[in-house]
Amino acid sequence: MKKGLVLFLIAVMALSTALLTGCGGGPKQESKDGGAAKGNKLVIYTSMKESLISGIVEGFKKKNPGIEVDYQSAGAGKLMAKIAAERQSGHILADVIWTSEVPDFYMMKKEGILEVYKPSNLKEILNPFDDYDGSFTAARLGTLGIAVNTDKIKEFPTAWEDLATKPEYNKAFGIADPALSGTSYMSVALLEHQFGWDYFNRLAANGTRIGKGSGQVVDDTSSGELSACLAVDYITNNKIAKGAHLQMVYPKELIMVPSPVAIFKGSKNLDAAKKFVDYLLSQEAQQKVADAGTVPVRTDVKQNPKHNLPKPEDAMKNGIKVVYTEILPQKEATIQKFTEIIKK
Known part of the structure; x- marks a missing residue:
């Protein structure tokens, strides 16, 4: 085989490998159900740890068996850097983001990259945001x-x-x-x-x-x-x-730090993303939030006394206030x- 053809084939193989592996997170990220850009899966970026996010994703999949889900877990700072890099390349790979760094959501809202969506069960939850407009919704009162x-x-x-x-x-x-x-x-x-x-x-x-x-x-x-x-x-x-x-x-x-959830504007899985947000705020998912040892945004779920956590309404009332x-x-x-x- 000619040397030029060999070099060409090696280059093609290297490029293919880069494209297949380039979507994944860093070594401390957790990715389930395959790569973020694989197929038409609902992709979630979250700073929630495995002990919290995994059960919620599994519950959502059982309720919505036709929707495949991939989530990637990392610190909020790393996720925002990843999103910035993806925006530079022309497309955010995630459909949904759920972290605890509230200012990031205000920044993304200002930059116009969040879909305005008011969940169908909004009236059933506690809302810590006085200026709420549907750009993001609290899914946990951490x-x-x-x-x-x-x-x-x-x-x-x-x-x-x-x-x-x-x-x-x-x-x-x-x-x-x-x-x-x-x-x-x-x-x-x-x-x-x-x-x-x-x-x-x-x-x-x-x-x-x-x-x-x-x-x-x-x-x-x-x-x-x-x-x-x-x-x-x-x-x-x-x-x-x-x-x-x-x-x-x-x-x-x-x-008390609210953990907002939001949908990225331009999501190719918008209906699935809306269903996930609705599920995350449902009684079933919020019970999983409470069972994991943190404070839910609903008052109709049971909290285990061993966690010694405030009730949702008390967390809202007694948390340090900040604009x-x-x-x-x-x-x-x-x-x-x-x-x-x-x-x-």
Whole structure:
């Protein structure tokens, strides 16, 4: 075979391999049911962990056996970078996005890439957004508290200030990197709104550490590398259910972070996407949300007392209040200042 033909065939094979593998996420993403661009599957990008998203997707598929579904799970920051790259290439591969970084949804709404859709069961759920217009809808009222390693800490913290002043948390309290985690960014923004930047200076003085993702800081606390961390409810409760020696503690200033769901404008699976949003807000799916150890947006589901979570209406009432449109322009500056303070 001539050398030129061999080189041509090698190039074709390489290009084919790139096209087949180029849609997948990075090494920390989870993808189920094949590649994101394969066939006409409903594609969901989410920052929800496997313990939450998998059961919801399976429930949806049982209700809608004719719809194939693929989901990819990663931190909100990585997902937004992926979406930005896809927009540059001309087409967002996902149909639905579900994360906990509320400012991202306001930004996507402003940029005109979200489909306006008011779910058929909207009147049955709690809505934390005063300016709601159907661009995105809260599908979870996530809470963050302090996850404590019960082998290392015997007297649990009762206030956020304990983490900045008590010696048992010196170089032993962790916060996930807000540049990677949407829930961590929102938590930093809410704590700064409530206590000011001096609180983070005190945390830094007591050796607070920046971890990686929201799941990683909980793992580090479970292993004993940290004594405590700022923790997402359902991630921690999932670890506790598997035997981790952890306890969630909630100071009176409750961090409640809504997790919006939205449909991308131009979705080739628009009807399926609408059905998924409707299902996600249904009593069946919201019961799965509650069973996973986080706060649903419905009041007609049962919450397991072992999770020690607030009721949905209490989470709405007692959460630290913030105007999301006001913190949106400050996102990059907030992340930068937090990083500079804590890494001093």
